[in-house]
Amino acid sequence: MKKKTKAIFLITFLLIFALGTGAILGAITWIIQDTPDISGYKGSSEATLIYDSDGELLTKLFKENRVYVPLERIPEDLKNAIIAIEDTKFYVHHGIDFWGIGRAFINNIMKGDLRDQGASTITQQLARNSFLSLNKTYYRKIQEAYLAVQFERLYTKSEILEMYLNEIFLGHSAYGVETASLQYFGKSVENLDLAEAALIAGLPQSPNNYSPLRNPKLAIKRRNIVLDRMYELDYISQKERNKAKNAKLNLKTVKKEEKEKTAHYFALYVRDQLIDRFGAAMVYNGGLQVHTTLDSKMQKLAEKTVNEKIKSGFIPSFQSQQGKNMQPQVSLISLDVNNGAIRTMIGGRGTDQFNRAYQAxxxxxxxxxxxxxxxxxxxxxxxxxxxxxxxPMLASKSDKNDELSIWPRNYGDRYRGLINLNTALTNSVNIAAVKLIKDIGVENVVDFSQKLGISTLTKDDGLADHYSLALGGLNRGVTPIEMASAYSAFANKGIYTEPHAITKVYDKHDKLIYEAKPKSKMVMSEADSYLITSMLKSVVNNGTGHRTQIKNRDVAGKTGTTNDYTDAWFVGYTSQIATSVWIGEDTRRSMEYDVKTVSSGEAAQIWGDYMRAAVKDMPIINFQMPENVIEVDVDPYTGLLSNQYSPRIDVLPYKKGTEPTKKESLHGPVETVKVDKVSGMLATENCPAEQVEERYYIKDSGIRIGPTQKWFKESNPNKEYSELTKGTYTVNTGEPVQEIDREYGIPKTKRNGNPRYETKTNRICNLHPAAEPLTENQDTENKSDSDSNSNQSNSRIRNLFDIFGNN
Incomplete structure (x- = not known):
């Protein structure tokens, strides 16, 4: 009976043992099957490094901030320190330290927590950090042990140590010893001394607690423990240990916040370009080395200029009701006109993700x-x-007088009469731009704009009657980067080059995987590019862009302000750099504030202040006139060669073969006539002095010439005063005075379409009759004042004769 009982007990025990062992083995097998495969492991993610044009690190893009370094670049002191404090039997075990596990297990029992100490080897830590979670469970420990064995089977000890030193988290955002070395000491890992190496080696156990930035005393204490352990294992001498233990921290951290603020929007632009080409995974994990076109010196000057304008209140600051960003926003972008390289980029007045330089x-x-x-x-x-x-031009015709209107209107309702293209662009005359596009066709303007890289034009922009295009009335609009790029073609002798920010990209093995080859094309002849540059230079020297002048250096450019002041621009260039400045609110709200109205003047001032500093040290290279372009003296009112009586001479460039060859015959000797302003007839001695004015006529033709001003105003009782059509026609000296409609300012023309000029009348004023009209030497003042007034009149007449060449 006893033997039978013993047999039953033994069988039961064996069954339970077999079942338990099977369950354990099954569980372990299941856990192992659920463990990641490491056969294709090639190391953890690495940060992509972005450099400026001088090779200085600009920023990093990463999921984990890691810069991979080969083992041969890591100093022996750091390798030894890590092994001494983390895994003294690293070169002996096969991934698992069983004695260490036993020791840790006993310590855990004594503490009452079976999960407290893990006794993980360097190989196990690598397995955990690369593939597993940080949860302290036996499930994870089994996976960790299995992976450690696999690592030891597939890789050498040197490869494992290299991967570990590049994998471990070392506090703040640093992964790997190279990033930690740069973060804490501002130097590459190969330049670390013994004390610095020991400090980094002490971080893996508790990176945040032992961080020298957070707890310097604890960091030093931990460093000294590492040094003691190194001495115990004969890695260093006593003298080396004592010297290192007495060393100060000597931290040299990089001010991360300051670096991130510099060229923030440029970094976003580069990031987007990289993701489009290589994909997000490669950009954030692949350890790319990206060399860019950014000129950090110019970028800092641009940011300084904009920040100073905001700080001083030159650019107002208002909190947007629809977002956190301050308004109005500012964008500035500079391109190298010769190769399209982006030298500076400001995409807003903050650090948001919307880059107005290319997305607005x-x-x-x-x-x-x-x-x-x-x-x-x-x-x-x-x-x-x-x-x-x-x-003015009539915009519409109707039987009802109150529906008549003129379009377009010039700024300030000021009109100049006869002007050449150079004067028209210099003064940004709306009438001239619309008449040009009407004549040459909208399609030609759209086609040329697209050749200049403007990609935002829509089908409706090309409609035959879309004349507002000439005034910048696009269905969508343009971007600052494309405007700068378009103007670059004017500066680069008619050659358009695609803007680009990236020059070269290397992978983590230093293999060149991308090199920029921006496309270039001739969009206009060198001569035509010089002609438009000459006119835009006049905008700066004599017109709306005067705030952008740079001493001793040619500048060309154009202002732009939209209706209701929703957008303000200045786009301009020197022979080396093209820059676009834009100001506006994200919500397209008017910038007519109580404190000031923001217009193109503010954009031009920012452009000028920035560019004067940016090009200061660049060689002075002014715009060069091509050989097939000549300069000619012309009369601005006829477009013909000037004669001896021409009141003004414009020296303008022409392509050879297009210059005028005939002299103008409009101007000749001038006579001065006194006219009664009320009757419009020759004044008599009886006309009141306040009604008499001197008018100037060309003797041979009798055509009246300026200077004078004429006003027109619509007469319509059904309209408010502010709605009435009105304006001023300013006639410059020597310009023929045209007859205009008194209500709308529209010029009266002959049957052949030429303007009708005012001419000298021979009729004597019938409102104040007298025997003879006043002569040049007569006046209506009292006898006692006649001599002095006559002398003044003669002096004025002589001055006019001198101007017009009448001797």
Whole structure:
């Protein structure tokens, strides 16, 4: 009976043991099957490094901030320190230290926590950090042990140590010893001394607690423990240990916040370009080395300029009701005109993710006019001296008088009469731009703009009657980067080059995987590019862009302000750099604030202040006139060669063969006549002095010439005063005075379409009759004042004769 009982007990025990063992083995097998495969492991993710044009690190893109370094670049002191404090039997075990596990297990029992100490080897830590979670469970420990064995089977000890030293987290955002070395000491890992190596080696156990940035005393204490352990294992001598233990921390950290603020939007732009080409996984994990076009010196100057304008209140600051960003926003971008390289980029006044330099599509206003003028030079047969009549055009006709209107209107409702293309662009005349596009066709302007890289034009922008395109009235708008790129073609002798930010990209093995080859194409002749540049230079020297002048250096550019002041621009260039400045609110709200109205003047001032500093040390290279371009003295009112009586001479460039060859015959000797302003007839001695004015006429033709001003105003009782059509026609000295409609300012024309000029009357004033009209030496003042007044009158007349060459 006893033998039978013993047999049953033994069988039961064996069954239970077999079942338990099977269950354990099954569980372990299941856990192992659930463990990641490491056969294709090639190391953890690495940060992508972005450098400026001088090779200085600009920023990093990473999932984990890691810069991989080979084992031969890691100093022996650091390798020994890690082994001494983390795994003294590293070169002996096969991934698992069983004695260490036993020791840790006993310690855990004594502490009452079976999961407290893990006794993980370097190989196990690598397995855990690379593939597993940090949860302290036996499930994870089994996986960790299995993976450690696999690592030891597949890799050498040197490969494991190299992977470990590049994998471990060492506090803050640093992964791997190279990143930690740069983060804490501002130097590469191969330059670490013994004390610094020991400090980094002490971090893996508790990176945040032992961080020298957070707890310097604890960091030193931990460092000294490492040094003691190294001494115990004969890695260092007593003298070396004592010297290292007495060393100060000597931290040299990089101010991360300051670096991240510099070129923030440029970094976003580069990131987007990289993701489009290589994908997000490669960009954030692949350890790419990206060399860019950014000029950090110019970038800092641009940011300084914009920040100072904001701080001083030159650019107002208002909190947006629809977002956290301050308004109005500012964008600035500079390109190298010769190769399209982006040298500076500001995409806003903050660090948000919306990069206005290339993502904001905004109305360009008059900054779009150079595209119209260029198309006129190329396709329309126009020259810089072609004459356009700057007087109002009727926008609509109707039987009802109150529906008549004029379009477009010039800024300030000021009109100049006969002007050439150079004057028109210099003063940003709306009438001239619309007349040009009407003549040459919208299609030609759209086609040329697209050749300049403007990609935001829509099908409706090309409609035949879309004349507002000439004034920057696009259905969508343009981006600052494309405006800068378009103007670059004017500066680069008619050659358009795609803007680019990346020059070269290397993979983590230093293999070149991308090199920029920006596309270039001739979009206009060198001569035409010089002509438009000459006119845009006049904008800066004599017109709306005067705030952008740079001493002793040629500058060309154009202002632009949209209706209701929603967008303000200045786009301009020197022979080396093209820069676009835009100001506007994200919500397209008007910038007519109580404190000030922001317009193109503010954009031009930012452009000028920045560019004067940016090009200061660049060689002075002014715009070079091509051999097939000549300069000619022309009369601005006829577009012909000037004669001895021409009141003003414009020296303008022409392509050879397009210059005028005939002398103008409009101007000749001038006579001064006194006219009664009320009757419009020759004044008599009876006309009141306040009604008498001197008018100037060309003797031979009798055509009246300026200077004078004429006003027109609509007469319509059904409209409010503010709605009435009105304006001023300013006639410059020597310009023929045109007859205009008194209500709408529209010029009266002859049957052949030419303007009708005012001419000298021979009729004597019938409101104040007298025997003879006043002569040049007569006046209506009292006898006692007649001599002095006559002398003054003669003096004025002589001055006019001198101007017009009447001797």
């Amino acid at each position: 599509v905004r109305q360009p206003g008059s900054a779009f006019k150079p595209m119209v003028y260029s198309a006129a030079l190329i396709k329309g047969g126009y020259t810089t001296g072609s004459v356009i009549n700057d007087l």
